[in-house]
Amino acid sequence: MTRTGSLTAAVAGLLVAAAVPLAGTTAQPAAASDNGLSARPAMGWSSWSFVRRWPTEAKIEAQADALAASGLEDHGFVQVNLDDFWQKCDADGFEVDTYGRWAVDTGKFPGGIKAVADHVHAKGLKFGFYVTPGIARNAVTRNTPIEGTPYHAKDIADTSKTEKNYNCKNMYAIDYAAPGAQEFVDSWAKQFASWGVDYLKIDGVGSQDIPDVQAWDKALRASGRPITFALSNNLPIANAATWRRLANSWRTQGDVECYCGPGPSGSGYPLTDWSHVSARFTSAAAWQPYAGPGGWNDLDSLELGNGDRAGLTADQRRSHLTLWAMAAAPLLLGTDLTRLDAVDRAMLTNDRLIDVDQDAVAARRIVNSGVRQVWSKKESDGRYVVALFNTGTSGTSTVSVDWSRVGFTGSGDVTDLWSGSHKGVIANSYSATLRPGETRLIRVKPAGPPGTAAASPGFGVAPHAFPAGAVRPAPATPPAA
Template sequence: MTAHAMAARLRALLGSVSVLALSAAGLTVATTAGAPASYASDNGQSIRPAMGWSSWSFVRRTPTEAAIKAQADAMVSSGLNTHGFVYVNLDDFWQKCDSNGFAVDSYGRWTVDTTRFPDGIKALADYIHAKGLKFGFYVTPGIAKNAVLKNTPIEGTSYHAQDIADTSKTEKNYNCKNMYYIDYSKPGSQDFVNSWARQFASWGVDYLKIDGVGSADIPDVQAWDAALRATGRPITFALSNNLPIAEATTWKKLANSWRTQGDVECYCGPGPNGSGYPLTDWSHVSSRFATAASWQPYAGPGGWNDLDSLEIGNGDQVGLTADQRRSAFTLWAMAGSPLLLGTDLTALDSTDKTMLTNDRLIGVDQDGTAAARVVSSGVNQVWRKKEADGSYVVALFNTGTSGSSTASVDWTQVGFSGSAQVTDLWSGSDKGTIANSYSATLRPGETRLIRATPTSATTTRYEAENAAISAGGTVDTNHQNYSGTGFVNTENTTGAYVEWTVTSGAARTATLAIRYANGTTTDRPADVSVNGTTVSAGRSFPGTGSWDTWADNRLTVSLPAGTSTVRVAATTANGDANLDYLDVS
């Protein structure tokens, strides 16, 4: 997709609210994904991470029509909607159950618990839509036992539930249980999912979470992806929870977000099933630093790593200190995670409301890029990402629970050298020009989030793991001395490529340094092109002595002002050498 087309789709799908947040934050919308673009879902949804509220953390097992309406009312009256929070998502426990599991309608689909939702789901969605908000809903894979027992027909077909159910195994379900697997080799199986998706679309669903998903449920995810597209209604498709990273490229191809870990809730409250305050604790939040780092290469426009609900809104009683809540928001924003609040919006704490309406933080989340971790040393962590305008957003954390600690980072680790104009994004204050490195002494659980804008001619680094990679290429870590979070090992085939998107403030002559390793004695030549024009044909990438030894392959090119692509494409069946990064000086 061209930058022009992406920008047009962004304007159509993102709407003015989040674009305003980006503008207020001083951030430029990026037009390239932080993961292989060929893997991204093309359903047109979630060009930027979803923002809103979900019922599970606070309302949990007792959702009602009145309770969900109250949260929608509060989202508007608090002004959160004007900052981009627009989804109101009803999670589990909207369904009716009997002794055999879910009660079903005449076509084998779950029925609504009308004691909790007397006006039905469509009326609730209509109420939410009338406020200018969007409605999210919930389902799990499979077909209900009651549908099989009753052998209900599949809408619009001659098939029945017993024709498609695999009664030898049951799906994961957290409410009524008793969900059989669907055998997708059987005719009628896709029709059943299509029927359910049509019903949800007719009710006005804008966001669908499918829960309990694992590797064995890939056929269900494929079926739901196809079914949602077929409805013709724009529906964001979210997967949950704790999905295996081994299938990351599959989730990215089929869905718009995927939970990278188990629940953020601690289930340590005084109510039934651990409900009530606290909603979470620092260990459940801080454990997400590692998973966010591992999953970073897979996030980008159209598909996002979901760190779960953001527990900010009700002050310290959620189970986190103010410092820890700011750190959670910073991590979610740097990771490009959906921002789905789990708190009670009818009782917003003034401190937390100030956090949630900080458009500079929202802009970091909505900039279209997931940050990489560049420092992880004890309790200190540093994360970075590059904006489309050439500036860098850098987050420093003290993840400990006692004692202050000083976190530091060199500008070369961030991706440039020299000096930078620094702005504190939490406070908005100007920190002046800072040379070479940045450090901050942080309280336990505290964060510092800055924007660093290079002030002079510099070398800008573009990591290969954040570039577009041809099909079959992988981001690996099995050799030493690489930069960033990994290096790219392309498929051994002619034409295999890595393509970086680079920016230039003006038309100029630039030096490109392509860092590579070739542990063989056979040259791995490649065509180097800029914006589709070959500037060095069959360029030699000779052996470096080992796969742990890296070398710079330098050439001088002309770059126009604005955004350009630099591609290194193999010219032999051996593929490219391993590629670590591209430095543009």
């Protein structure tokens, strides 16, 4: 099957697997979104970390060109996501179009958003976009009509409440009990679909925005185009079942960026630091039960691609990718792909690592002792993937785990997934002495007497879904733009 081949049956099968527990496993979390998308975590690139507040048509197209030329596309990295600051502001907030929707900053995007999406699609890639809840103050002030209805902005705006927004601000809440409210969001979703959007991030979402998330879920389904639906950021875990039912991913913490660069608002290198990355160990463990086909725990951008200058050592970058893969998190690069570092490119094209992310199983943390952590997940062929971490910033540490903690007893046949080397059959337990920030990632086939494998919770999706050397398809294929 090629990258652009139909994956409808595969998607449907994985979504069914998410709702039906395997024999010997624990009950699964609340049903995932049934929009038929995101059977596996999204992979690609997002503009925020590197481009930050200054996106342009030329910059986004250059990153799409670099992604295609790098070979990363052949390993599953297919999203090109334009984040915030594509809009035009005035003193009162967002400038709006005839129907009260944000206006594109044509100084940054002279050809419009559809031109960028067309460029991305021409590379065989998928285009992602950005919005936040609410309705712009300028739309209410001008009382713009709601497309296709007799209603206007003032009919649906709750001006007693404002919505979080990180750019032009001045967003009022929407009263979803008012006639015309759903139709307003519908009109926006249809506009995005007409531009060729394949993935939509709605940012600034909290518990108070559940009506907005419901409205956008409904609108995207009715838009006439398959659009993966992502929520951001630092969403409350108390509403995890709701996010899972309505969306395809949700940010589990604040930004991974350190905002410690020399440029305006902390832009520039470094993009992140180890404290921001290592904080994800705790949130990934807490959110683990809610991930599975159709909906994923988003740990934020993957800051690999630009070597040490991104703010992490090579060991830390391997641990960064290993944790994201073990969590089955979206792999959305935040770096400058026009300057792809050779060491990082080798990490990102290691299909053994990609398979760990794309097996659609979120790992559990089974050891958490100081700087020593061990994570494990069981794949549907009966093998286990185990990651050992030294999360410290100084000193080596020996990290150990008994096979019984992993889920079986006896011996295990071990392969190192970073190097690909076969380590042979190892009895009872596994240990690794790790440098600060280093990880060891292994796949283990139980080799003990029959009947010694223990039940382990987790979604069962076969690893190695894509043969070695094959072009791996995207989780879902957009229609022609």
